[in-house]
Amino acid sequence: MKAGGVLAGAVVVLLLAAAAFYAFAWRSEIDPVDPTAQARFDPALVKRGADLAAIGNCNVCHTAPGGEPFAGGLGIPTPFGTIYSTNITPDPETGIGRWSEAAFVRAMREGVNREGQHLYPAFPYDHYTNVSDEDDKAIYAYLMTRKAVAASPPPNELDFPFNWRVLLAGWKALYFREGPLQPDPGRPEEWNRGRYLVEGLSHCGACHTPRNRLGAEKKDELFAGAEVENWTVYPINGNSPAPVPWDVESLTFYLRHGWHELHGASRGSMSPVTANLGSVPEADARAIATYVADVMGRPSQERVARGEAALAAARKESEAPLAIRANAGSGGMGEAIFLSACQGCHDGRRPVPFGGLNLHLSSAVNAPNAQNIINVVLFGLPAAKGEPSAIMPAYHGVLKEDQLVALLDYMRERFSDKPAWTDTRERVAATMSGTREVPIYRMDGATQAPPETSMRTTPWP
């Protein structure tokens, strides 16, 4: 009898705890609106929303490759399974056509959909919560004036218990801090604007800050770099691997054009980001650059000196007589391949972006691993759509594993003063076999923001 009483007591406590958790996790539904009765939107507001949506990169995740803009369906791989982006066009049945402005603002601020369900933080509301009501309303106006597309994403493929949305209330209690962000009155306006964009809409930390085992950004490792979709995301704090330190000017130019003469071209999923930023007012890109440059900090004397040495080495090579001779060096396989296959474009003789970057200036050879060079050498850099762009042919058809490993070892030794990479062969083998799946993106530039995602559905042959 006594044991039965304890058991009954335990059941009651558990039920009470579950009820309390549900009460804590519960969010109300916001009533649907009649899409035909929606107010007309001021064109100036829509234009502002377009710029803000570009800064927020809404199109990058909410468009499937080859699909209609904002109609969702892109699979986002996470350690917990695949999450498919939703349709955020104004379609009443499959999109957000029945969402009121208040429902949209709540989704951005709290990560809750119109029906009151918690959203997965693959939708970066940990950042979007910092966006002002005013900006959310402009984005709403922009999205509500896009073409309505009837499209439903595939259901998420998440393992138990991650497929239980209610548990996200617990995740939020642990990691989510509701915004908006308060400006720091001790800092200049441009810095505050930059922080507002970077920590909010731009959600730079979503890729550039490493995540913990529950997928939350590690706040004490701001912009320390990570690996996303099998691309290495460089640190953009004091540990930036760029040989020539970034500054506000170079960052602003890079963010708006997708390349910089001393740093090379953006690629991987940074490529659609710079394409988007090419379409927004320069002041916004400059504000982002101002804040990021501040996080990077003023480079030490030693870093500045190393940057100058790298630049001098690159300049010297671009002026030296052309020597594409495989046997010009000491005869290692990596060197022979570099001199005969790579140097012709990468000696810096033709300026970036139409010529290859001289690798003395490359962040990739100074990165913690060889993954980005592996990806670019094997799969190339696909041409942009309808505009001039950087481009690189793919070498997966000719390079064997040993040859690529030798090439990477040589590049690291010649162009970086950091220690040799230790996991290059494993990475090469996994990338060549396809175990490591690498999404590749067109080199869309600054002359026009792509309406659809630039992820290719097919290899760049």
Add this chain to the structure above:
Amino acid sequence: MAVTLTVNGKARQVDADPETPLLYVLRDHLELNGAKYGCGIGQCGACTVMVDGTAVMSCVTPLLLLEGRQVTTVEGLGTLDKPGPMQQAFIEEQAAQCGYCIPGMMMRAQALLQADPGASEAAIRAHLEPNLCRCGTHMRIVKAVLRAGELMRQNSQGGGAT
């Protein structure tokens, strides 16, 4: 540097500097003039050939990477008297204007159809994207590749000589 490679089914030994682009090896050493010099920096596709069944820009592929590899050029797809299905399809669709890009187009398309003879028009367009044609013959080229796929599917021999 002597490199032994198989070209259109025949073992060939080439004695040339290791950095020599495959394109020059084919044209100057082996007198196979099908692959064309366009840009010389892997951006136009006129020099495309197949290496072990994959389309490759021969102008940026140095000889030293090719020991023991199987190279196929447009000459390997058939003969004047007996054109292969890809060549036959290009003739039937009259898919050439100046013709300079066509050997590269055929070789890149051949690599696709050998892997997937039923490739859709969308797949063909995406696959041929790196190859440029300045005459604007693209529509006929796409039709010819679709027809080549049909011919290959009809022909139990598959993709012709490789």
